[in-house]
Amino acid sequence: MTEFEMLLTQSGWSMPEAAKALGYSEGHLYRWKRGEEVPREAVMKLLRMEVRSRQRHDSNASFSFIDLFAGIGGLRRAMEGAGGRCVFTSEWDRFAQQTYHANFPDNRPIAGDIREVDPEDIPDHDVLVAGFPCQPFSIAGVSKKNALGRAHGFLDETQGTLFFDVLRILMHHRPAAFMLENVKNLKSHDKGRTFEVIRRALTEELGYTLHTQIIDAANFVPQHRERIVMVGFREATDFSFEELHLPGRQGRGMRDILHPENGTEAAEGHYTVGPDAKVSDKYTLTDKLWTYLQDYAAKHRAKGNGFGFGLVDGDSIARTLSARYYKDGSEILVSRGEGRNPRRLTPRECARLMGFDDSFRIPVSDTQAYKQFGNSVAVPVFAEVARLMQPHVLKLMDQPRLQKVG
Secondary structure (H helix, E strand, O other): OOHHHHHHHHOOOOOOHHHHHOOHHHHHHHHHHOOOOOOHHHHHHHHHHHHHHOOOOOOOOOEEEEEOOOOOOOHHHHHHHEEEEEEEEEEHHHHHHHHHHHOOOOOOEOOOOOOHOHHHHHHOOOOOEEEEOOOOOHHHHHHHHHHOOOOOOHHHHHHOOOHHHHHHHHHHOOOEEEEEEHHHHHHHHHHHHHHHHHHHHHHHOOOOOOEEEEEHHHHHEEEEEEEEEEEEEEOOOOOOOOOOOOOOOOOOOOHHHOOOOOOOOOOOOOOOOOOOOEEHHHEOOHHHHHHHHHHHHHHHOOOOOOOOOOOEEOOOEEOOOOOOOHHHHHOOOOOOOOOOOOOOOOHHHHHOOOOOOOOOOOOOHHHHHHHHHHHHHHHHHHHHHHHHHHHHHHHHHHHOOOOOOO
């Protein structure tokens, strides 16, 4: 990565924003980014000044945390809302890194592949936060050790998965608590074996308490999105998910996140246009795609299947937004009235659907934005969990932690 590319990423500017601020065409910027030409020193000075101006100092934070498999920072937003200060971030996708930098201007380098990070290089922290991928655990190595009469533990069972990296960091740093997120089906994945290995590793091997809860984001945003939340503490606490405040639907609907298209909000980029900030025609489905989706749904209805598009209006609660939304948008299509083709959500509407407020910057293409929001967490869900965790974390911070391992 060139210094120009690094500074551009840390500035949080999109290419159009950077071109306007620096006074050069986007073509110039792309050539500098690829290292084909050398930018003028005046450009580099402007970028360095912007990066320095965006640095934040969270001196009032009550606890520290690390953000693993960070995506675009949904879990970080939740933890910061509870008074946390992020001291380390890991995320491998370069487009997600771009969005993360645009919204969290502390300008620390983001670690890429967590498998290549030595726990010694990770700062001490009070809470580990991670939305790790769901992967099956191989039993080949374990079976061999059983046959040889050798002992084995979670390091053998989890080797080769990204959850292994969560465990080795927990084992080394012994933070007061952790918050892990995954899909609802984690508990039934691989006939329950995946979750059992996770439970045993966290509790029996590392000695943490473990609390789990499946929460539907529809309690906070107009979207059904069930996720399992795993919260653990280094010592026993009186933490209980029964104290979780779930507001319920309370008249919530898609109207809360859709562009009003009546001039009450300003037009934004290419998402909305004109004095009334109407949604751009580019988000309306073509006749060909709309016909295909209707025929596909009809075919599966005839077979007794439930596959098909999801059409919503202002009163609806949407299906789960997925990372494949960029393909055809079929899971959430906004009705535009009888006889008119529906439209996709704009990336801004996707951000709102995931609980990100309108200050959240979207510096990437629509395709990348759809993937990022589809892979993200519903922020208000985890903000509520973080609120519930906070007093227990602070209490454990006053107690000495066990000696680090490794």
